[in-house]
Amino acid sequence: MSAQIILATAADGLAKLDNYVKAGGYQALRKVLTEKMSADAIIAEVKASGLRGRGGAGFPTGLKWSFMPKNYDGVKYLVCNSDEGEPGTCKDRDILRYNPHVLIEGMAIAAYTMSVKAGYNYIHGEIFEAYEVMEAACEEARKAGYLGKNILGFDFEFDLHNHMGYGAYVCGEETALLESIEGKKGQPRFKPPFPASFGLYGKPTTINNTETFASIPYIICEGGQKFAELGVPNSGGIKLFSISGHVNNPGNFELPMGTPFKKLLELAGGVRNGHKLKAVIPGGSSMPVLPAEIMMDVNLDYDSLQKAGSYLGSGAVIVMDETTCMVKALERLSYFYFEESCGQCTPCREGTGWLYRIIHRIEHGEGKPEDLDLLLSLCDNIAGRTVCALGDAAAWPVQGMLKHFRKEFEYHIEHKRCLV
Amino acid sequence: MLSQQIITLIDKELKKYPADQRQSAVMAALRFVQDEKGWIAPDDMSDIAEYLGMPQMAVFEVATFYHMYNLKPMGQYTLTVCTNLSCQLCGSGDTLEHLHKRLGIGLGEVTANGKYGIREGECMGACVDAPMFSINNKQLCGRLTNEKIDQILAELDKQ
Amino acid sequence: MINIEIDGIKIQTENGATVIEAAHLAGIAIPHFCYHKKLSIAANCRMCLVQVEKAPKPLPACATPVAEGMKVFTHSEQAVKAQKGVMEFLLVNHPLDCPICDQGGECMLQDMSVGYGGGNSRYHEEKRVVLGKDLGPLVSAEEMSRCINCTRCVRFLQEVAGQMELGQAFRGEHAEVMSFVSGTINSELSGNVIDLCPVGALTSKPFRYKARSWELSRRRSVSAHDSLGSGLAVHTKNNRVLRVLPIENEAINECWLSDKDRFAYEGLNSSERLTKPMIKKDGQWQEVPWQVALEFAANGMRHLANGAGAEQIGALATANSTLEELYLLQKMMRGIGSDNVDFRLRQSDFSTDGKQQGAPWLGMSIADVGQADRLLIVGSFLRKDHPVLAARIRRAVRKGAQANIIHSADDDLLMPLANKAIVAPDAIVETLAQIAKAVAAKQTDGIAGSLSSGQRVVVLLGNFAQQHPQAAQIQALAQQIAAATNGKFGFLGEAANSVGGYLAQATPSAKGLNAASMLAAPRKAYLLLNVEAELDCANPQQAIAAMQAADLVIALSAYKHHATEYADVLLPIAPYLETSGTFVSCEGRVQSFKGAVKPQGEARPAWKVLRVLGNLLKVEGFEFDSSEAVRDEAIGGMDIAAKLNNASPATAQSAIPTPQSSGLQRVSDVPIYATDAVVRRSAPLQATADAALPQVWLHSDELKKLGVQAGETVNVSQGQGSVKLLAAADDKLPKGVVRVATGHAATAALGAMFGTISVERA
């Protein structure tokens, strides 16, 4: 394996099976099969690693796997969520196109653990090139006996197929994603029942993020403990961070959990053109924004960010410098949730448009002083009242902005123009 | 009528899913039609419904739910510009402005010769390459500058 | 059972129930829009949010399962705040046009906004505009801006009606309930979406702008069309029926109505209504006072009875006539010495007459049909003949029941079938015999295997089977199969009073003639009750010839129909909803009703007309002062269970006659909106796709043999008559058959519903 655990570049050539195997790939799968590791042992290892779901919610992966019904005869499914579409997030794309086999291997191990024979990888429609790499990688793996029947000569069967999305952020929500694989529009399902009992085609299903699965081979090879120790307590291991926006060198970085934001900013070449940092959205667009003063002292892990008033989310860091108009930034984000609401829940369907229209008015010099409290009241009425968390995702950025940059909004309303 | 080429592609896609879940291939089927014709007409949806054994309305729901499907002709080359936050911060406004100047069309429009259309896109999951657009949903072009856009258009003009 | 507490009230409820179900059982109302007890749970409107102890956020009561010890608060601060918040969102894009909205006064949104809405709207942005849609002649979708996207209509059509004719297209705020490419919705159950729509988005097209809900008087009635006995709430204003809604009864129609039951009332207001008695004098029709017309009729009958003999008089009635009408009709006929009376106009095999031990009926309750785990349906256009019952069977199938069908056409029943045998009419008996044999031989596959593996088997004969020339054989074999699988057996019944006609004794005894014989051996006089001879009889050609040849035809009719060409006197009678009476449904449910409106013009309830005729003819025992009195004499108290009996009179013949196919065989259906005089005149029903002009359907191989292209006009002939119709291909039809509808003016010149028919290029 390359120096990095998951992240690779085109230059590494790992998308070719040969290279991946040469670099030590598929050792974890081989180990699991040769040693006939029990499901319990694998799950114990994953629990020990402290791995939490990398899709944004941070749910402990070992625990999730333990929810799958065990002595169950019927068909079960494993699904990978590569529908990365949360603004700012673009880490899974690099896994798919530069290191697809680490995902396949991770999924195969998960499938072995949960006795699943069929899996789907749901890929964001906008990254067709990554889909093509995945299709080729699966085909190569199938030919070489890493997928299919009798994997590596053992009595273990698992096949993986790629399913392409086509332009719906909400399909990143796990049950909308399942609906989408079933050939329907991507409207999230009410839970319960949870996918572990009623998932794809109504069968027990486990869904994890791409990066979550991709972390598994290391955990199996090196042990959960070692992975956990890479990070900090309650935030085990390494994590991919996508840093975009106003930085000189935007990109994906694989860093230990708990790395100071300052360090990441440095790696990204600092704020562009020597500008001053103004604010950062630390975990993908749905997470509340934090102003520079707070951000510069924060470490990138679940607890630190929560304490600072935001969340680690998907690990996507959007950097905004002093030239950024917060009203305009929020207007764009609100437009996003308005456009992406699936439309089933009243508060989200009606509320996201209302939020957007108010912010749009403010941005265009037609704001009214009472608008800001109205926005907060609407956020209250949306968050926690919907089938899926898109409702919350629409409310949080508004709440975050008004918490830290209310003055700028007031200025906009009063002077009908930007502060910046 | 679905072309033989599309049928072949759909059949290949169908192998991914359980035999009694033909509907799972609907998204791919719509994509194949769009790849071939540039957009999806109601008749195509009916054909797909029939081929996959699902209600026409269910196909229509899918075609109208996912935003990358073109429900009207969008030019030989549809340029979908991401305008979401990371791209906005990095100048997607300028990208649009430049395209508008070069092609003489705005969002949702097609050039008179039917060669180009521009659509607005949501986050493409490639934010570190902002600003960007995709060509026919197949190829992402990132870190766009006016010069780079001109180069790309010059290439496409030749085709 | 599970113990929970709602608003401090302790409730015991079933495990697996939802909070809203538990609350409703306990009489606690929780506001809701998308939830409907008969539909799948969508949990999208979020109106039913309640507080649940220990839950961090309010939960939707419609989708949250109960759990032991759960404490629910429907009126706590958190709950009310959530509900009010949702209400505000529901109203932001909803046009506040209650004063002109057809739903005004019966709108769930309007009602709830009174309870949960804020005073002034905080919404000052632009409102969404959704374009109206044209969904066809029954359901108006002009005002789709009012839609709150609860998707009840979408789910109903998919789950209950069985076909996804509506969907929610686009997404987010752009989401719109619509049909594919703006097509019409053609389900025979489509009108139910009007009731389901909690706002004024989907409304009744015929009722639109006719009245405000509070101006309407409401009367109960019973469906006069199919045999289910659906309950009708008849809404009237100024002595006019303006709309019909279902009366909910879980045991009968649940909360549904077929479009036929819902919109047939429009036929009452047809311009063809006969509103004055008329006599034909010197070939000219004249309006005359009742007394004159009645005496004319009575004298004519008396004259014939005294001269040619009473057996020269025949009486025919439809099975949509009331029990009272049928009873008085036969009593009068018998009183003047004729035993020629029948209501089974489309039947062709009467070989079991005189051998039956009671009235043929469903043989079980309607609810039993829904409980079946295996069904065999023989000879039925199920969806069109029994739309609401078909929905019940569809639900059983969804829950795992296996439906099997034997029939001569393969119309889509919109439910998966376990097995089907689609054969020509003359092969139905043979097919059944084979299945009977296979059941006896314990065969494990096919229809026999399906039935044998069931716990609750139901075998049903449809209209087609009952009309079949070998109906008795079909019955005997079907009963044999039912007995061998410990199943129940019954008849679906063609019309509202198919059972009641027997109880009214409106069938001939041994010395009388049945409907077919009366027409085959023409009488000198006919008395017609509700009958359109060329549309309601098994052999229209024969029926019309008999009428034309008769010396005297007395027509009791609500309409001026074709009888003007052959009748001598027309007596205007009150159709359903204008008369009191009784129908006995397929399951033997006796349901009496009052008239909802007064008869139009000088029309009179037929039971009264018959009473006077009886008196004029001096028949004994015609002193009834109410329809109830007639009913009581007819069925002597309401308990009629003992009079229902399907016991097989004929044992199945051991040697089944081999099919004698020579030439093409006719398969005929009675189109759903051609079944009786009233629906034939309901303008909105006649504008539906189901009422399209009949075509001639053949397998495309047969078309090829005839050298005919689909879409070409062909000559179809039977006996002396022929008609020109368009040919159409249906490759699901068996070979050797021609499907042509009956009951329709366009095919009235043809002969029997079964038998040979020829088709050639026009």
Ligand SMILES: Cc1cc2nc3c(=O)[nH]c(=O)nc-3n(C[C@H](O)[C@H](O)[C@H](O)COP(=O)(O)O)c2cc1C
């Ligand atoms: C609106 C919405 C969008 C989401 N988008 C993504 C996504 O793009 N990728 C992802 O992995 N998870 C996404 N999630 C989270 C998933 O629902 C789910 O929690 C996750 O895939 C589980 O995987 P993990 O446990 O490995 O994180 C999204 C959730 C919501 C509510």
Ligand code: SF4
């Ligand atoms: S919260 Fe929004 S996106 Fe999520 S299910 Fe409800 S309407 Fe759809």
Ligand code: FES
């Ligand atoms: S009634 Fe529960 S969400 Fe609509």
